[in-house]
Amino acid sequence: MIxxxxxxxxxxxxxxxxxxxxxxxxxxxxxxxxxxxxxxxxHPREAANHHAAKIAxxxxxxxxxxxxxxxxxxxISFSQGPGLGPCLRTAATAARALxxxxxxxxxxxxxxxxxxxxxxxxxxxxxDPVLLYVSGANTQVIAFAEKKYRxxxxxxxxxxxxxLDKFGRALxxxxxCGPKIEQLAAKGSQYLPLPYSIKGMDIAFSGLLTASENYxxxxxxxxDVCFSMQETTFAMLTEVTERAMAHTEKQEVLLGGGVASNxxxxxxxxxxxxxxxxxxxxxxxxxxxxxxxxxxxxGLLMYQSGCxxxxxxxLINQRFRTDMVEVTWRD
Amino acid sequence: MTKKILYRGAxxxxxxxxxxxxxxxxxxxxxxxxxxKEIDRQLIASRTREEAKLMAESRRIGVSVxxxxxxxxxxxxxxxxxxxxxxxxxxxxxxxxQKRKRICQKIGESIARLHNHDIIHGDIxxxxxxxxxxxxxxxDFGLGCKxxxxxxxxxxxxxxxxxxxxxxxxxxxxxxxxxxxxxxxYRGDPVRVLHTIDDIIRRGRYR
Numbered sequence: 001m002i003x004x005x006x007x008x009x010x011x012x013x014x015x016x017x018x019x020x021x022x023x024x025x026x027x028x029x030x031x032x033x034x035x036x037x038x039x040x041x042x043h044p045r046e047a048a049n050h051h052a053a054k055i056a057x058x059x060x061x062x063x064x065x066x067x068x069x070x071x072x073x074x075x076i077s078f079s080q081g082p083g084l085g086p087c088l089r090t091a092a093t094a095a096r097a098l099x100x101x102x103x104x105x106x107x108x109x110x111x112x113x114x115x116x117x118x119x120x121x122x123x124x125x126x127x128d129p130v131l132l133y134v135s136g137a138n139t140q141v142i143a144f145a146e147k148k149y150r151x152x153x154x155x156x157x158x159x160x161x162x163x164l165d166k167f168g169r170a171l172x173x174x175x176x177c178g179p180k181i182e183q184l185a186a187k188g189s190q191y192l193p194l195p196y197s198i199k200g201m202d203i204a205f206s207g208l209l210t211a212s213e214n215y216x217x218x219x220x221x222x223x224d225v226c227f228s229m230q231e232t233t234f235a236m237l238t239e240v241t242e243r244a245m246a247h248t249e250k251q252e253v254l255l256g257g258g259v260a261s262n263x264x265x266x267x268x269x270x271x272x273x274x275x276x277x278x279x280x281x282x283x284x285x286x287x288x289x290x291x292x293x294x295x296x297x298x299g300l301l302m303y304q305s306g307c308x309x310x311x312x313x314x315l316i317n318q319r320f321r322t323d324m325v326e327v328t329w330r331d
Numbered sequence: 332m333t334k335k336i337l338y339r340g341a342x343x344x345x346x347x348x349x350x351x352x353x354x355x356x357x358x359x360x361x362x363x364x365x366x367x368k369e370i371d372r373q374l375i376a377s378r379t380r381e382e383a384k385l386m387a388e389s390r391r392i393g394v395s396v397x398x399x400x401x402x403x404x405x406x407x408x409x410x411x412x413x414x415x416x417x418x419x420x421x422x423x424x425x426x427x428x429q430k431r432k433r434i435c436q437k438i439g440e441s442i443a444r445l446h447n448h449d450i451i452h453g454d455i456x457x458x459x460x461x462x463x464x465x466x467x468x469x470x471d472f473g474l475g476c477k478x479x480x481x482x483x484x485x486x487x488x489x490x491x492x493x494x495x496x497x498x499x500x501x502x503x504x505x506x507x508x509x510x511x512x513x514x515x516x517y518r519g520d521p522v523r524v525l526h527t528i529d530d531i532i533r534r535g536r537y538r
């Protein structure tokens with residue numbers, strides 16, 4: 001079975017094609033285009049305009065780079081939520097139009113669950129992980145328990161990527177700021193104390209963000225502030241992930257989301273996993289960031305397990321929570 | 332004697348040991364190789380100190396906790412009484428309806444008593460409660476603190492709500508029973524705390 005998935009929850013529009021053969025997941029193509037704001041953060045309408053301008057070309061390109069034809073596609077899936085309304089609506093509209101044109105079924109999927117399933121689908125030995133999902137807007141620790149993907153811990157205020165971006169923006173760095181902060185942090189060495197805020201398995205970043213900005217205002221070395229910020233936030237993330245692993249008694253950890261590209265975060269989570277005797281997994285970068293292939297794969301899993309969606313019921317849901325998804329494709 | 336590991340948690344090891352002829356539990360906070368020394372040392376010392384203080388005070392106000400025998404800040408070790416009971420997490424789903432209801436109310440009462448004295452447990456889950464000779468004990472005050480803030484008290488209860496949703500999801504009335512017990516015993520205005528829980532739920536992403 002072949003599924004084409006369209007992702008459009010935030011600043012990226014992506015089209016991916018997945019082929020399933022005897023339960024294994026094969027990525028045939030995965031094309032992504034990213035909106036770059038001229039200044040500041042994502043402007044939802046501007047991002048949606050970007051997506052609308054790019055989506056038709058992306059769909060054609062994603063099919064062209066494979067050996068298949070539009071007539072070989074069995075299913076169209078799209079990111080139904082959570083995300084920015086205008087972006088979601090643009091991706092959903094494209095998906096509906098494509099499904100009607102090629103006369104194939106349509107299915108909407110949860111973006112956060114897709115991040116986890118693409119790990120299970122494409123990373124060898126990854127079967128039942130705790131996912132640390134770290135992106136701009138989302139910071140969640142997700143695992144399968146009692147028939148659903150449940151959120152064991154999450155941010156109580158802003159996402160980790162958002163925290164890094166807000167800090168970076170105050171310094172005049174370009175969006176996304178994470179990679180620049182990572183470079184600066186690598187040169188820092190002196191640790192400046194920052195609030196370490198964990199509540200149960202939930203975390204909060206806003207106090208730490210203010211404290212970091214205050215260090216900069218006071219003229220502290222920028223590299224040291226970046227270093228301290230990364231060390232503190234990532235230690236918090238690693239700690240809540242470990243707590244979730246202990247709580248759920250799971251032996252695998254999976255990273256996902258754009259911030260999973262950060263080498264220091266990878267190193268910390270990997271160290272934690274090794275010391276617990278657990279396995280550590282990260283999908284390839286293009287499957288970690290927002291992408292169409294993961295949407296295609298989850299759509300395919302859902303369809304094969306009997307889920308169906310009519311066009312009438314394909315409305316997007318900006319607040320589509322991870323634990324709202326009925327999991328029909330695994331026990 | 333050789334110490335037996337009873338449980339290896341995320342941040343600490345629970346060891347069965349002896350202390351002046353008694354069977355005791357040692358809670359030993361382990362160094363974490365993933366975080367830098369500066370953060371590691373500070374977290375281990377401050378959490379050990381806070382935990383011991385909160386346990387002692389909880390006991391004083393009538394919430395059952397294991398008795399503390401010794402505290403070693405440098406190595407992050409608290410030596411305490413051994414409770415040969417059951418984790419509430421393990422037994423709650425298999426108890427009869429009435430007993431489950433009673434325990435949940437008792438949980439609420441105990442949390443109210445802690446909150447009456449501005450003690451925040453910080454990680455109220457059913458893994459951190461032990462039933463021993465029909466008494467409900469709270470363990471692991473490692474993320475606790477003292478505050479008068481309504482917000483923090485509400486977060487304390489919200490953590491438990493999430494634990495119920497994830498671990499005891501087939502018993503949706505459990506958390507309501509907890510709140511019943513809480514309302515009866517909280518000396519401040521329980522309605523304000525409950526409203527703040529609703530605020531926290533709404534503030535959570537995508538609610």
